Amino acid sequence: MKALAENPVQPDASAEQGTAGAVLLVDDSRVQRRILRLLLERWGYAVTEAASGNEALEICHRRNVDFIISDWMMPGLTGLEFCTRFRALEKADYVYFILLTSKSETGEIVHGLEVGADDFLTKPVNANELRARLSAGRRILGMQNALNEKNQMISAALDELQGLYDTVDRDLMQARKIQESLLPERMNRFGKTTVSMLMKPCGHVGGDLVGVFSPGPNRLAFYNIDVSGHGVTSALMTARLASYLSGRFLEQNIAVMKRFDRFFALRQPQEVAHILNERLLSDNGVEEYFTLAYGIADLMTGKVRMVQAGHPYPAVQRRDGSVDFVGDGGPPVGLLPGVEYQSFEIQLYEGDRILLYSDGFTESECETGGMLEEEGLKQMLVAGASSTGPEVLDELFWLLNMRRKDEPLKDDVSAVLLEYGGPE
Template sequence: MKAPTAPRPRAGQTVLLVDDSRVQRRILRALVAKWGYSVLEAASGAEALEICADSAVDFIISDWMMPGMNGIEFCKRFRASKRASYGYFILLTSKSETGEIVNGLEVGADDFLTKPVNSSELRARLKSGERVLRMEQELHEKNKLIGAALDELQGLYDTIDRDLIQARKIQESLVPDRFFEFGPTTVSMLMKPCGHVGGDLVGAFSPGPNRLAFYNIDVSGHGITSALMTARLAGYLSGKFLEQNIAVEKRFSRFFALLQPNHVARVLNERLLSDTGVEEYFTMVYGIADLTTGHLRMVQAGHPHPMVQRADGSVEFIGAGGVPVGLVSGAEYQCFDVTLSVGDRILICSDGFTEAECDDGQMLEEEGLEQLLCDCGDSAASEVLDDMFWRLTQRRTTAPLNDDVSAVLLEYGGPEVR
């Protein structure tokens, strides 16, 4: 009859026996070696710590009472050491007091065996430890995968972050100048995205003396898609390339004339709706001004009402409402008119101002916007909008603004003299 083969040692399953009694170590060694474990021995806690520092130990079976460093102190120092993997710690004791067992658990022991050791009970404890170590290894491998995935995601985030920073610079270049002087008349602009890039756009251009166009646009949503839309709209309303500007018309091959605001709104609406797959729309106030007379003609498409502040300090909100651009095919837009006298101002802004939630939980709304403008009455024309924005942030100190904020302020000073 063929003799039974000895159990094959289990890869990576090493047991360290720690006991000052050589006899006790031999008894335990005979048991665990028979079950296929690799065995190391130490006669003291200090010797065992040296072995653990040099060898990968999966199980430790340590006596509680030993001269010098006892099992509790050894366990505590073992747990404090830096290890790449978990070690399952079993304390051998003749103690049965609950307080002592609790003390052992608190310092990091996983299990206990009472001396003299029962072989079946010891094997059951080792089997239980194997399950713990197997789960720990699986968790370790999953954590490595998660760590690698997080590193990859961080790399992608860093790339996107760099791209967004560059995109913000590009978007800022769409409005390189925030303050214009047309003789004694000034136009100042503000654009503050709530993220890296935003969906608001402001602008002004002049095709000739005493003729001026200005606008404030708020594209639906936030982020990259909205920012791409603003870049496209900036091209449609470019003051540098009037040949491509849809808001002007060349006359007699010599000069450009400003088209009516409602015509501009209709053209933009048709172009946006003709693009398959584009779901964005935008609100807008677009106006043209005759600086010789102070007459303004404007169109409002779903945007907050413009505010006129007269030289005497009185305020009125104007506008004809209208649907946003890019929502309704064939939408009609109505113009409205206002005439400014020297010293009068007109402010158009996005709902990032009027719908900003203040610390008291209330929105700023038109009354708050009026107060902001009145509070900035002593500021220089070029500083009014920045001052208003700062005052808005002081009303919302608990959190950053959650929408893009933009505005255009025209202060009429009379006609240009060239």
């Protein structure tokens, strides 16, 4: 059988040995290998020969090639079997595989493509057609190499991004610990009265803030703040507000004033809201604002005076379990200059309690998209009327999660519960 069809082949005088690529020539016929080798080397290819599929596999384990030209019919491993085993090898770069065959049946050609052959040439081989097929293969390998380089660049970029993400993630975890350290204990006792708190950020850090402090016996202040937005910027604002309303350092607390250099007195809630509003507006570049529910309680009389600045209406639950929402509304803090905030009064009796909460509760959506709203919160409070302390807030948050099923939090959730135990 002739290895080449009788067509004139033009030599490539400018081709240097091996510059066109590396070819592994697999054929049990030494004559056919020699003829094809002469052509390939004339075209600038570096050629390695193998007399069988098994020998070719051994060569493929030791060195890299760009092309494989293999006869289909060979003793031992056929060209098809060799192709199948070769494709099973782990190779970093793609190799273009051409089968030489006398078969012309469509089914056989399809089978060859399925096991990994890229192209076919019918014997006797037409030299010009072989060269054209190799040129097409070089274009494909060029695109493949360019794609591999881009994939490597993408992989390196992803690795770098992952490293940056891990760094940010560690920083955010530390920021969360710092933010948690700004909060008082979950439950605080003031004589017979208890104040419980809940804060559940929707991310690593949150924009909600809860707190309570007491400047002396039978007096306390409690608050719930919701800063606009989410994430780091909001968390930084809560850290700042926590310093303004610190229970550990009353000298720095804007909500108290020192009397006669001996004791601290609580400012009125509307005055506190006004001071916070003016401070926030005086800072250039700060675009955040926040909603606020802030109250002061006289534990001897049960009187609570509050200011509501854009925050959800406080819920008052009486000893018999009934729930009412109270408040006069008002604009958020940090939006408008010169705002005059108004306060209102609530009379608590022994066994009554008041709940401050962020809109993460009432605006929480269920599976069907409906919000909890005040009516849903009221039903939860009535159902949990027998619970006390942090257990009340844990039950509310659990019921909230049950409504959402597997949906993650879309907003921070926070609450403060004051349970009045009567005077000492």
